[in-house]
Amino acid sequence: MAFVSDRLILFGATGDLSRRMLLPSLAALHADGLVAPDLKIIGTARSDHDDAGFREFARAALAEFLPEDRAEPAQIESFLDRLSYQTLDASKPDGFAPLASKLGTGFEGLSIFLSTAPSLFEPTIAGLAKAGLAGDKVRIGLEKPLGTDLESSRFINDAVAAVFPEDRIFRIDHYLGKETVQNLLALRFANIMFEPLWNAQHIDHVQITVSETVGLEGRVGFYDGAGALRDMVQNHMLQLLALVAMEPPAKFDATAIRDEKVKVLRNLRALGNGDSVTGQYRAGAIKGAAVPGYDEELGKDSDTETFVAIKAHIDNWRWKGVPFFLRTGKRLPERKTEIVIQLKPVPHSIFAASGAAAQPNRLIIGIQPQENIRMSVMAKVPGLDRGGIRLREVPLDISMPDAFAGPKKRIAYERLLLDLIEGDQTLFVRRDEVEAQWTWIDGIRAGWDAAALKPKGYTAGSWGPSAAVALAERDGVSWHE
Incomplete structure (x- = not known):
């Protein structure tokens, strides 16, 4: 049922x-007249808090995190007028x-954004239903995180599905709100020069890197129970x-988009021995x-991994052997997130006789x-x-901020919150996607447990354990750095 939430x-x-x-994103949407x-x-x-206390909390958050070019005082004041607050212990229906x-x-219409500990999902859903806040x-x-494995993910999804149908459930992966991630679809499907080459006949390999300079940064309790595989690979990287x-x-x-994504996730091959490195x-x-x-x-x-490198394969016609x-x-x-599409070399170089080496083309998508x-x-x-x-x-460079100098650079959550309010699920993750991701991740962790694999140490400031370099070099590949 289509409706716009008020x-x-x-x-x-x-x-x-x-x-x-969230608050900076909503303030920016308000300032641009998009809500x-x-x-x-x-x-x-x-x-x-009472209403006034929450507005002061929001005012401080906007002063710290709302970009200066979007922090017009009158707009901030009118945004704060939208806010109210109700103290609630979600564990008590x-x-x-x-x-x-x-x-x-x-x-x-009502949209609810649930950013709580996974343990509170079930009582929160029950409380919403009991209070009449789960209607059409x-x-x-x-x-x-939606669980820590397939079983816990299904438990959460079952609890939500008992009250909300799938067409009113919006599972958030904020990477899907980033402009360049969405531009990947435009690059592939709006340019005839790319899609005919986007297959095993022309692509040698693909690299996806998500690197961070930070450590635990206040996430001690969550991160040590999750590790890099669950925290980054299961959601962001598999969506990319x-x-x-x-x-x-x-x-x-x-x-249509989510149908095609889930086919890829279901065709991921189980990892073999030596196909992953932890650090x-x-x-x-x-x-x-x-x-x-x-x-x-x-x-x-702790034996929690803070680094993972994986060699994955997709068992279908398009990607056989890549x-x-x-x-x-x-x-x-x-700190960087990028996708590297490494094409194969030309089948015959007419310049080889003169000693000129033709390097294979490479497409780098910086996120x-x-x-x-x-x-x-x-x-x-x-x-x-x-x-x-x-x-x-x-290099042929397209800097997105330079190419589109007029439009404002938006926080990823601006688009996702607006889509939630308006009811567009395109950039949200469907249940079968989540479960396909967890099925593959659980298989990797089971393999690590069976092999008693412990993370290898690496010096902070390096690109991870040397074994990660060897993982790629066995295929004649060097990581793009």
């Missing part, structure tokens, strides 16, 4: 995600009645892989500053911190060539 409830409204992302004037936003959490009273009656005009957005590898959907809509950072230096090792930050010994190298880790030399697309092509070095023609690799 009420929005933010669970976990005083948490870090709300401060850094209806009558949209009311109700924050809720265990923190004891009887406490939801005051929230329902705060919401009021006669609204056209209510949709719910679920922030990850699915977008790179999917077949062309029949049209640009939620069902854990030791003390080192990041940009000249000394940083402690993982165990020191944690305050105890390795997908995935790499993610904490305390690496730089963060810089959004850009770079294609390497071979070009002749200028000159008279009396000693023979010389070739050099030349």
